[in-house]
Amino acid sequence: MIHRHPIRVYYEDTDLAGIVYYANYLRFLERGRSEMVRDAGISQVEMKAQGLVFAVRRVEADYLKPAHFEDLLTVETRCEALKGASFDMPQRVLRGDEVLLEAVVKVVVLNAAGRATRLPADIRAKLETILANDGE
Structure with missing residues (x-):
């Protein structure tokens, strides 16, 4: 299953050059992952009440093209490589069909x-269930 989450680039997301500051892409990715988890029926509030939390262990990112103020972006998120205590979430940030990250x-x-x-x-x-529906 590919989950898609829309993001609008605000002025606060940009740097002096008017492009999205590189670290802000991490915020965009976090929103995409959080929405996918929520849509899968996983409550992080309930997890926290049980003494469990999701944490990012590693991020590998390739910045391919810049996003600009007022661009409408889409964060695509998938789930794969499910292991005992971890899993991978490949993500992309797109502007239309153009892959930016x-x-x-x-x-x-x-x-x-x-x-x-x-x-x-x-x-x-x-x-x-998300893994089983991958590609839809």
Whole structure:
């Protein structure tokens, strides 16, 4: 399943040159991942109440083309490589059909002590449903 989330570039997202400041793409990617998780039926509020949180362990990003003030972008997010305590989320930021950024984000589940822990069965099942629907 490819999840799509629209983002409008605001003035606050840009640098002195009028293009999106590179670090702000990380915020865009976070919004895309959060919306995909929410749409999959995973409540991060409920996870937190159980002493669990998602955390980003690694980000690999290729900045291909700049985005500008008032551009309408789309953040595409997928889920893959589901393991015991982690999974990868490949993401792209597009302006129309034009790919501006490609990234892979490794996400881990942490317990209240800040240690990696296995994905709970219910969350794993929801992520596996996303994986099963990949490409739709």
